[in-house]
Amino acid sequence: MNNFLGDALLIARKDLAIEFRTRSAFLSVLVFALLGIVIFYFAWDSTAVSAADLAPGVLWVIFTFSGLLGLHRSFGVEQEEGAIDGLLASPVSREAIFLGKAGANLIFVLAVQAIAIPAVSLFYNLPLGGIALPLSAIAILAAIGLVAVGTLFSSMAANTRLSELLLPMLSLPFFVPIVIPAAQATAKLLSGRPVGEAMSWLRLLLAFDLVFVAACMLAYPFTLEE
């Protein structure tokens, strides 16, 4: 178990080191997220729709698509010089590779969320002080589910010619069970409802996380077979 987690950590650190050096994916995802927030802001008629009604949709549309952008690069770095063969030929288990890559992707997505959520709060004038903790819990739980699914399909799509098209086509239907409870729980919180009202959505989110993480980790080795 220690070796398994140690290997996963090693792979996550390697992926983060590569991203930290290049910053290409993070910057492009961040620019995409901020641009999305700005575009939604200028298309928004504040007399027709309240900020609290609009913001959950803005947040989860942006997280879904910026997540896809970031996840696409996850196995891209393994394909450039065939490094995935080096990983697969090593004694590391396939599940540890999945967990390591998913871990790095999770930190990546959370970093984007940590900038995008305050940006939405600023643009839409939504004070988050009282709901920061439950909102963070929603963001983290949703990110876990999105990353589990996205990492699996990123691996499947990486070997194909149409990977940029295939990843969203495969991932988006599986993102729906994550995004719906996340958006619903966010809406409850932003409209000033008590945290208890969002709990049923949070429990649903947690259940999907458990299912997706387990299923994706088990399915991952099959995506590597040629």
Next chain:
Amino acid sequence: MNGNQAAVIEAESLVRAFGDRRAVDGVSLRVHSGETLALFGPNGAGKTTLLRLLGGLLKPEGGSARVGGEKVPGGADVRRQVGLISHRTLLYDALTARENVEFFARLYRVASPREAAARALERMKIADRSETPVRALSRGMKQRVSVARATVHSPTVILADEPFTGLDASGARALSALLAELRESGSAVVLVTHNIEEGLSLATHAAIMHRGRLVRTDERKSFDAGDYASSYRELVTAGE
């Protein structure tokens, strides 16, 4: 090859097809400890596929392969024995040469991975560029780092697919010396190359692969290098 001893690398009637085409078609071979099998063949003969089967990166559709007595594709124990050198570098461009080799040393649980990485880079005469990102290295230098990566854990089996790709004379000498050293220390080596002279200079055995099959296997001392090169050309030309 060396009939009495148990083979380190063993393939029995291996088959692997891609679509209708059988890339490897019933290949059987044995390579023992301290032996180097040089594998020659034209493009598309199935050499790389055979190496990927032996390295556990592909599943055979027929037959079986064993490394160190264990079936491949297998678990961590069998993968730990193998060092895979490819014509692709299998490196991460954004990491430095040292970081790449050290990363793999850690994956293989090498004791003192940083020191082991330094030694592996030194052996391939690329230690002076160890802190350079791989993307800033020439193709030949990348290949030296790639060889260091593949051998940092002192594997008992080396599967080398065109390992001399991009290497200059000094790099090629360093690699030849390393392969000879590994063979002398008891490693079993399968060396795929198009360069007959280079391959034969390192080989204890030689084989020719054509259209997925091993069409000729010889002990190195049983033939003259010049005759072998011309008969290889004739064989390949006749098969076209």
